[in-house]
Amino acid sequence: MTAQARDEASTVVRRRWWPASFDSTLLGLALILIWEMGVRLGHVPVYLLPPPSTILMRILTDYRSLFMHTVVTVNEVLIGFGLAIAVSIPLAAILAQFRPLERAFYPILVASQTIPKVAIAPLIVVWFGFGLFPKILIAFLICFFPILIDALIGFRSTPKEVIWLARSMGAPRRRIFLNFQLPAALPHIFAGLKVASTLAVVGAVVGEFVASDRGLGYQLIVANGMLDVVLSFAILVLLSVVGILLFAVVDLVERLLLPWHISHRPTGQEQP
Amino acid sequence: MVATLEFQNVSKSYQTATGPIEALRDFDLTIGEGEFISIVGPSGCGKSTLLSMASGLAFPTQGKISVKGEPVSEPVTDLGIVFQTDVLLDWRTILDNILIQPEMRGLDRNAYRPRALDLLKMVGLEGFEKKYPYELSGGMRQRVSICRALIHEPPLLLMDEPFGALDALTREQMVMELHQIWLETRKSVIFITHDIQEAVLLADRVIVMTPRPGRIAEIIKTDLPHPRRPATMETARFISVVAQIRHLFEKHGVLKAY
Numbered sequence: 001m002t003a004q005a006r007d008e009a010s011t012v013v014r015r016r017w018w019p020a021s022f023d024s025t026l027l028g029l030a031l032i033l034i035w036e037m038g039v040r041l042g043h044v045p046v047y048l049l050p051p052p053s054t055i056l057m058r059i060l061t062d063y064r065s066l067f068m069h070t071v072v073t074v075n076e077v078l079i080g081f082g083l084a085i086a087v088s089i090p091l092a093a094i095l096a097q098f099r100p101l102e103r104a105f106y107p108i109l110v111a112s113q114t115i116p117k118v119a120i121a122p123l124i125v126v127w128f129g130f131g132l133f134p135k136i137l138i139a140f141l142i143c144f145f146p147i148l149i150d151a152l153i154g155f156r157s158t159p160k161e162v163i164w165l166a167r168s169m170g171a172p173r174r175r176i177f178l179n180f181q182l183p184a185a186l187p188h189i190f191a192g193l194k195v196a197s198t199l200a201v202v203g204a205v206v207g208e209f210v211a212s213d214r215g216l217g218y219q220l221i222v223a224n225g226m227l228d229v230v231l232s233f234a235i236l237v238l239l240s241v242v243g244i245l246l247f248a249v250v251d252l253v254e255r256l257l258l259p260w261h262i263s264h265r266p267t268g269q270e271q272p
Numbered sequence: 273m274v275a276t277l278e279f280q281n282v283s284k285s286y287q288t289a290t291g292p293i294e295a296l297r298d299f300d301l302t303i304g305e306g307e308f309i310s311i312v313g314p315s316g317c318g319k320s321t322l323l324s325m326a327s328g329l330a331f332p333t334q335g336k337i338s339v340k341g342e343p344v345s346e347p348v349t350d351l352g353i354v355f356q357t358d359v360l361l362d363w364r365t366i367l368d369n370i371l372i373q374p375e376m377r378g379l380d381r382n383a384y385r386p387r388a389l390d391l392l393k394m395v396g397l398e399g400f401e402k403k404y405p406y407e408l409s410g411g412m413r414q415r416v417s418i419c420r421a422l423i424h425e426p427p428l429l430l431m432d433e434p435f436g437a438l439d440a441l442t443r444e445q446m447v448m449e450l451h452q453i454w455l456e457t458r459k460s461v462i463f464i465t466h467d468i469q470e471a472v473l474l475a476d477r478v479i480v481m482t483p484r485p486g487r488i489a490e491i492i493k494t495d496l497p498h499p500r501r502p503a504t505m506e507t508a509r510f511i512s513v514v515a516q517i518r519h520l521f522e523k524h525g526v527l528k529a530y
């Protein structure tokens with residue numbers, strides 16, 4: 001779709017002067033304002049619930065150390081997430097090509113998924129020590145499953161007629177996969193990536209909780225130990241910013257890659 | 273005449289959760305080279321099943337199918353298929369949806385561009401080549417899938433209700449275009465339709481099917497002169513063939529006799 005066509009489509013749907021993303025920004029600002037006012041007017045002590053302005057100030061004054069810890073955590077998140085993508089999607093592709101393989105592996109994968117990653121985090125530390133690797137591994141393990149499942153559903157849901165069309169054109173198996181199954185699966189794969197992108201942050205933080213001397217998860221433990229509630233909140237804010245940014249990147253890539261997909265078209269709820 | 277496609281006592285049952293369903297029974301037909309065959313029959317009588325077997329995408333439970341004397345054991349690629357649903361790829365533009373045909377066959381994509389544009393013009397979709405399928409109506413999408421089946425000039429054309437989603441006027445135009453293409457290229461065609469008039473107007477022979485399990489009720493030679501024109505539908509011969517098919521359907525309970 002051309003940019004112009006997209007513009008036309010969106011003016012038909014919404015005759016408002018502000019873009020839709022402002023809606024949630026406005027709502028978010030309103031919530032922060034209520035929080036600020038509520039805490040101040042209600043004289044809530046800072047060690048229970050600090051007001052947003054205090055949290056922001058703390059982030060600004062401590063930015064050097066917080067930035068260092070953020071970089072550590074982001075690094076773990078990105079490597080774990082990237083690894084999960086690199087393993088899950090090809091694995092799903094292979095399983096989808098060979099049904100007997102899928103029937104054999106699928107139950108085992110599901111069973112393995114029922115073990116809570118948080119619970120085995122200490123074991124992973126016992127096995128792999130204190131370094132970067134155990135955190136990456138936990139982030140990877142948490143991300144792995146949602147991507148795999150969604151990719152598998154995607155690869156399997158190519159309509160019969162699409163495969164028939166490809167075969168009647170004499171397309172070899174590799175081309176059937178690349179030109180028909182993979183593009184058809186991409187919307188499903190991105191759904192999995194979005195879920196996994198938020199989980200990756202959880203994985204890295206859990207790893208840092210168990211054993212670490214740096215990273216936002218470690219810093220959170222320290223802040224809690226010192227009953228430094230403002231610092232704890234500052235870290236929570238940074239963690240959610242990391243999660244939101246990763247999600248936004250995935251969303252952006254999806255928009256660039258799948259402009260044709262139904263989730264990016266005008267909603268169908270047109271207004272007069 | 274050389275046999276292009278041969279069905280020998282072909283039967284097909286589907287295994288389902290509630291037991292086998294017999295879709296087609298004892299289908300026996302030889303299609304000559306350059307022959308235009310129309311198949312008419314009630315919904316569910318196995319017409320689509322027949323096409324999937326003719327193209328080697330599904331296989332009969334009994335009987336034999338051969339193409340040019342060779343038994344079919346894998347997908348037949350020397351053909352063009354218009355499926356009952358348009359099967360357009362959402363992520364490709366209209367032009368790319370048509371060009372996927374030469375692309376998958378390892379042919380030079382650019383060499384087929386002008387022809388793709390000509391075909392789009394022929395089906396009344398000039399200027400839509402850069403659109404995506406979701407921007408087209410059902411009938412427009414169906415016409416694109418016809419272009420895709422024709423682009424590589426296949427000697428055999430299988431069409432499953434290709435004009436089903438079209439209005440009466442566009443439909444008549446498309447019928448005449450198809451007839452013209454057939455006159456010029458003499459492809460072998462299997463054309464499935466619900467429309468008796470359309471079937472008769474286009475075909476050398478019309479295969480009339482019974483309700484499920486589909487059997488051949490009758491094979492009718494149309495014996496109408498070429499080229500066929502809309503006016504052909506007013507000739508006595510045309511009217512009597514159409515009436516004959518209606519009577520067959522009445523006899524088999526597909527049409528109610530009044």
Ligand SMILES: Nc1ncnc2c1ncn2[C@@H]1O[C@H](COP(=O)(O)OP(=O)(O)OP(=O)(O)O)[C@@H](O)[C@H]1O
Pocket residue numbers: 286287288293294295314315316317318319320321322356484
């Ligand atoms: N994959 C399948 N599994 C089970 N039964 C099937 C399957 N495909 C078709 N059938 C059955 O076989 C019969 C013939 O189906 P088919 O699609 O060939 O009919 P058709 O003549 O093309 O009908 P229509 O005109 O409605 O398209 C139907 O009764 C249907 O229930």
Ligand SMILES: [Mg+2]
Pocket residue numbers: 319320321356432
């Ligand atoms: Mg059908």
